[in-house]
Amino acid sequence: xxxxxxxxxxxxxxxxxxELSTIGPGNTATGIFKIPSEKTHxxxxxxxxxxxQVDKRVHGxxxxxxxxxxxxxxxxLQQALPHLSEHFQPGSIGENISTQGxxxxxxxxxxxxxxxxxxxxxxxxxxxxxxxxxxxxNAHIASVLMSEAISGWYYRVLENGQLRRGDSIELLDRxxxxxxxxxxxxxxxxxxxxxxxxxSTSGHTTHAKIPGLSNEWRFE
Numbered sequence: 001x002x003x004x005x006x007x008x009x010x011x012x013x014x015x016x017x018x019e020l021s022t023i024g025p026g027n028t029a030t031g032i033f034k035i036p037s038e039k040t041h042x043x044x045x046x047x048x049x050x051x052x053q054v055d056k057r058v059h060g061x062x063x064x065x066x067x068x069x070x071x072x073x074x075x076x077l078q079q080a081l082p083h084l085s086e087h088f089q090p091g092s093i094g095e096n097i098s099t100q101g102x103x104x105x106x107x108x109x110x111x112x113x114x115x116x117x118x119x120x121x122x123x124x125x126x127x128x129x130x131x132x133x134x135x136x137x138n139a140h141i142a143s144v145l146m147s148e149a150i151s152g153w154y155y156r157v158l159e160n161g162q163l164r165r166g167d168s169i170e171l172l173d174r175x176x177x178x179x180x181x182x183x184x185x186x187x188x189x190x191x192x193x194x195x196x197x198x199x200s201t202s203g204h205t206t207h208a209k210i211p212g213l214s215n216e217w218r219f220e
Contacts, residue, residue, distance in 0.1 A: 008106060008171035012116070013071060014098035015041070015165040016091040018052040024134045029054045032094040032131050040164040043118040045157045048096055062156055063123045063214040066115070069095035069152035070103050080144050087136055094132070095152060099169065104149055104182040110175035110212020118161025119172070124214040125184050126151045146189070149182035156214070175211040184210070184217070 015038075018031030031052035042049040045062050053060025059067075071090045078085035090098040097115075104125070111122045128142035128151055135141075145151040210218075 010099040010101040010169050012097050012165055012167050012169060013100060014090045015163065016096055017048060017050050020052045023131050030131055032135055034091050034094060036091060038165055040162050043157055043163055044160045051096060064154040065157050066120060066155040067094065067096045067126060067152060068155065069093055069098060071098045071100050072103060073150040076148060076150055077144065081138060084136055084138060104153065105180050107153060107181050108174055108178040109181060109184065109210055110178045111171055112173040113169050113171055115169045116161055116163030116167040118157060118163065119159035120155035120157050121212060122181065123154050123156045124217050125153050125181050146185055149185040153181045178211050
């Protein structure tokens with residue numbers, strides 16, 4: 001492992017736990033509204049203790065146990081949508097953990113981290129749904145996250161542990177031939193364009209052999 005990879009680490013500046021709420025005109029149940037926590041939380045294969053994840057088809061479960069969003073991305077969102085700048089604050093997009101210094105361009109699919117006392121592995125980018133748009137009251141949030149490749153990423157849990165704000169996250173291992181989280185979106189958008197042109201394939205749209213990528217994102 002190269003020296004710069006060994007130094008890939010950060011402090012957990014924000015730890016956020018979802019509460020059961022509703023969103024949208026149909027009052028759909030959601031856990032996107034997170035509150036900051038100073039408590040110590042248990043980590044197991046389903047995520048952080050106390051964190052509500054309502055629709056496990058798109059959030060939560062073993063492949064989407066914990067959501068990490070870089071705090072730096074909020075500045076990009078403020079630039080893209082300045083009239084909403086006061087709303088773009090860490091924790092507001094629905095993340096569980098917030099850091100400075102780990103970006104989608106630095107972190108690779110399949111990277112293994114020590115998170116507090118747990119061991120986790122990057123499984124996939126977040127694919128933002130309509131709830132993100134409704135939360136901010138703007139129809140363009142999800143498309144900005146995807147087109148700018150600033151959606152953050154999910155972890156699967158390899159070893160249970162504990163986490164609290166101020167703990168560290170440190171890269172332990174990187175798979176051979178891995179690619180950055182941000183690159184998944186480039187592949188995704190290319191495949192979407194190809195599908196629009198040819199209308200010959202369906203399903204998730206990315207490469208089948210990206211090491212560590214969750215099955216629901218594989219393209220076959």
